[in-house]
Amino acid sequence: MGSGVTSNKDKSLRGDQLRFFNASSLAQDSCSHSELPHITTLRVLKRRLDSVASFMSHSLGVPLVARSVQLARYAGTAGERYVKHADSGPSNPTRTLTLLLYLNPNWDVSTMGGQLRLWPSGEDGSPVEVEPLMDRLVAFSSATLHEVLPSHAPRSALTVWYHSPDPDAFRHSLADRALRPTIEHWRSVPASPFLYLHPDTTSRIFVSVPAYRDLDVHSTLASLFGRASNPTRVFAGVLYQDAPEDAGMHDPTLIESWKGQVRTRTWHARDAQGPVVARSEVATMWEGEEYYMQIDSHMRFGKHWDLRLLDLIRRCPDPARSVLTTYPPNYEPEAETENRATPSDCVARGPVILYVSKLDDNGMPRVSGRVFTLSNPHAIPPPPLSNLLNGVSGSGDPQRDAQRQYGLLPSRLASAGFVFAPSSILNDVPADPTLRHLFFGEETLWSARAWTRGWDLWTWQPAAWPVRSEPFKLDDLVRHRWSRSYRRTWVGDVKDAGGTDGDNGQWSKERTATHAVVKAVLGMPGGSALDEEHALGGVYGLGTVRSMEDFGSWSAVDFARGQVKALGV
Ligand SMILES: O=C(O)CCC(=O)C(=O)O
Ligand SMILES: [Fe+2]
Numbered sequence: 001m002g003s004g005v006t007s008n009k010d011k012s013l014r015g016d017q018l019r020f021f022n023a024s025s026l027a028q029d030s031c032s033h034s035e036l037p038h039i040t041t042l043r044v045l046k047r048r049l050d051s052v053a054s055f056m057s058h059s060l061g062v063p064l065v066a067r068s069v070q071l072a073r074y075a076g077t078a079g080e081r082y083v084k085h086a087d088s089g090p091s092n093p094t095r096t097l098t099l100l101l102y103l104n105p106n107w108d109v110s111t112m113g114g115q116l117r118l119w120p121s122g123e124d125g126s127p128v129e130v131e132p133l134m135d136r137l138v139a140f141s142s143a144t145l146h147e148v149l150p151s152h153a154p155r156s157a158l159t160v161w162y163h164s165p166d167p168d169a170f171r172h173s174l175a176d177r178a179l180r181p182t183i184e185h186w187r188s189v190p191a192s193p194f195l196y197l198h199p200d201t202t203s204r205i206f207v208s209v210p211a212y213r214d215l216d217v218h219s220t221l222a223s224l225f226g227r228a229s230n231p232t233r234v235f236a237g238v239l240y241q242d243a244p245e246d247a248g249m250h251d252p253t254l255i256e257s258w259k260g261q262v263r264t265r266t267w268h269a270r271d272a273q274g275p276v277v278a279r280s281e282v283a284t285m286w287e288g289e290e291y292y293m294q295i296d297s298h299m300r301f302g303k304h305w306d307l308r309l310l311d312l313i314r315r316c317p318d319p320a321r322s323v324l325t326t327y328p329p330n331y332e333p334e335a336e337t338e339n340r341a342t343p344s345d346c347v348a349r350g351p352v353i354l355y356v357s358k359l360d361d362n363g364m365p366r367v368s369g370r371v372f373t374l375s376n377p378h379a380i381p382p383p384p385l386s387n388l389l390n391g392v393s394g395s396g397d398p399q400r401d402a403q404r405q406y407g408l409l410p411s412r413l414a415s416a417g418f419v420f421a422p423s424s425i426l427n428d429v430p431a432d433p434t435l436r437h438l439f440f441g442e443e444t445l446w447s448a449r450a451w452t453r454g455w456d457l458w459t460w461q462p463a464a465w466p467v468r469s470e471p472f473k474l475d476d477l478v479r480h481r482w483s484r485s486y487r488r489t490w491v492g493d494v495k496d497a498g499g500t501d502g503d504n505g506q507w508s509k510e511r512t513a514t515h516a517v518v519k520a521v522l523g524m525p526g527g528s529a530l531d532e533e534h535a536l537g538g539v540y541g542l543g544t545v546r547s548m549e550d551f552g553s554w555s556a557v558d559f560a561r562g563q564v565k566a567l568g569v
Contacts, residue, residue: 015080016072016148023066023160042069042158049099049160052139056097057162060173064097064162072157074114079150088142088167095142096167102132103156114151118144132157141171203310206289206423207236210278211297213246213269213488216481218254219333220299225258227301234306235261237285238297239278241490243269263287272490273436275416280433283426292426294419298481300331305477309420312460316408322456323421325414327352327369331479351461354413356444356557356564362515363526364441365557365564367413411457412555413447418478421455428453432540434533437511439491441518444555448522451551453543522559523548 008014021042046069057064074080088095100116109115115129118140130138132155140146142161164170207224211217217238225231236258242249246269255262263285272278279294286292291310302308309324316322329352357368419425429450435442451457460477484492494507513528520527521534521541534541542548552558556565 011078011080014082015078015151016074016082018073019071021069021071023069042071045101045158046160049101049137049158052137053097053099053160053162056139060170062096062164062166062170062173064164064170066160067095067163068161070159070161072159074148074151074155076112076114076151076153076155079113079152081150082148084145084147086143086145087161092142094163094165094167095161096164096170097162098138098140098142098144099160099162100138101158102136102138103158104132104153107131107133107153107155112151112153112155113149114153114155115149116146117149118146120144141167143167143171202233203291204233204235204289205291205293205306205309206286207234207293207295208279208282208286209236209238209295209297210241210275210282211238212241212272212275212278212490213243213249213493214297215249215487216333217297218250218252220295220297221258221262222254223300224295225255225261227303228306229304230306231258232261234258235287235289236263237282238262238264239282240264240266241269241272241278242266243488269488269490269493272493274438274490276431276435276438276442277433279416279431283431286423286426289423292419292421292423294416295478296417296480298487299328299417300479300481302477302479308477312408312458313420313422316456316458318456320422320424321454322458323414323419323425323450324458324460325354325411325419326459326478327354327415328418328478328480329476330482332483333481351409351459353409354411354415354459356413356555358564359562360440362440362512363519363524363562364515365444365522366440367415367443369415408458408460411459413443414450414457416443416446417480425450425455428543429455430539432534434540435514435517437494437507438514438518441515444557445518445521447555448548448551449540449542451543451554452546452548454545524559525562 005017005019007017023046046066050066053064053066074082087098104114107114109131114132116132116138117127117129119125119127120140123145129149130136148155209217209220217240221236221238224236225234228234240250252259265281265285267281291313293309313319313322313324316324352369352371354367354369356365358366360366429446431446435445447457497507516526516528517530517534518527519525520530530541531538533539536542537544548559552560557563558565
């Protein structure tokens, strides 16, 4: 297979040590036995680069073939560097596309240097710099001038060069087209290639789990801890709202290994007052963990979900004021396996876009989620893929950069069933315990409170994530069991007890009063008078950083008129 280690004679021009592999033999299993584990890893990484190249090849209509694979290591002991050069030239006329994947955990550019500097628009244009962070992928035309700045720590990268018969055609179609992807193209993108595992090794996560007579809650916890990279830094607060006949429903052995990290409280199901009140109760079990995650009691988690969320939030333009949220895809417990990836998981889905679909009969905004497609009128355009072409430069617009570089998409609304945010959100936008018996309406109200207090809402593209031997299955960060038929529900129990919509009992009265508060805070018709807590700037009211009018435009709801606006594409 590959040749041995080589290096350049003139270390001042190029100070790295190199190992080359033939792109096809890498794919064909012709290496020595002792090398096999490394080759397997390389193969996984290379396939990841190949899928990016294949996307670009399709988008631009230019065939691209992987020729050579290079592992390069700058020892970092003597400021090793690589001076300005292009990867293609007379000796390499068909080299077209350079894809680089950095393999440097814990890279700190302020002490280690080692940036890749590129001149995407030629030597007269301004250069862009890319930090060689773990798992970061950079793509550029091989004709682009670039250099590696002096490295003061060991710095490794995998490079694959792709060749085409006509590199100029490739370059020009890159330049001509902003690469506005069609949905077919976009769906074939291996999600965010920029996921990197530069790990946050200290943050703890508090997970809020209100449970109503849910026999799935311990399996949810087992998945939560079992699939985390660092389960010892995960803590759960569980509120069981159970009836006496539910005794024995929760198998303690499922959470035995983590019981020191599970804080519990139990209410009689009869005393349940809906999810918002339950979330408010669970919040009292928080003990200062840095992050807050709000989930439902019937969820499953993807491998390394903790690291992945910590990574994602760090890449939001304002990580301290950002909320990651989504309506997760469904799971069926019957289909659960260790790997949990089903054939359909191999198809890249778009991100889920949340929007207010209607106001219901009680005037409560209903939130819906749709998988993004270009034809979906509720869609926010996907990140343009031009970032793949000329290095990952900052555009000066942090929102755009987040979108472009990391597959983050701004979200109009937050879902109640999945929120991940710095735990300061617990102080800033606490669950409102006065919202008794509220079900629909919670999400829009909480979103408005968070947004007007300056919190940004984000969702993400589902990522291709290497899972065991199946490198490119989509392993979702989180899944949710959408069917309610397997369990008692709070709404169902209330109805059985006579608390239906037409009922004149206490429950209906209280719920109507709650709806009036929701409407009042949101500035909708039919609201009640606002008390101090719910007034503008009050603990359960709107914030003053952004206006409700702007939230209306953002979420496409005319709250004052009580109308849902049509969303433009
Ligand atoms: O490692 C890098 O950032 C770039 C390396 C490079 O330019 C090369 O090996 O040709
Ligand atoms: Fe290079």
